[in-house]
Amino acid sequence: MDQSKKIKYTKDGYQAMVDELAYLKSVKLEEVKISIAEARSFGDLSENSEYDEAKNEQAKVVSRIAELEGLIEHALIIDETEMKADVINLGSTVKVLDMEFDEELEYSLVGTNEANPMLGRISDRSPIGSAMIGATVGDIITVNTPNGELKLKVLAVSRTKNNA
Helix, strand or coil: CCHHHCEEECHHHHHHHHHHHHHHHHHHHHHHHHHHHHHHCCCCHHHCHHHHHHHHHHHHHHHHHHHHHHHHHCEEECCHHHCCCCCCCCCEEEEEEECCCCEEEEEEEECHHHCEHHHCEEECCCHHHHHHCCCCCCCEEEEEECCEEEEEEEEEEEECCCCC
8 A cells, every 4th residue: 555645653542543443343333233222112213312312323433433444444553663762753752842931841742643732642744743753852843833933942752651
């Protein structure tokens, strides 16, 4: 497959998707089937809100299963052991100093579908994440953002212990 269509994941991020898929297929889908059967037993389906709700839940679960299968099929798992621990890359945890606000920030660089900025997990394809790739301690990174230029000084780089 064309490498450009692959989506990078840390080992833990990939495993979280595989685990979610297994849960949805083995547990959640069965729960939904039981809910549908139970709702069906209430009688007239045309005015049965429980049945409609169960069918909607089934559609959501089936849709998420298809989405996860597609993501897993196109996943490229990054072997973090082959990367230098002191160079920022996917799977790195980075402590930086925002030079304008004199504020220390910490980010974990993860694959696009693992990102959660509220938890400090930024994508390697985001403006900040892509600007950090390849940097080392002491480097000053300049990122163009909608709010202007952001200057970050790299204070520490380590391998992320748990990406899930």
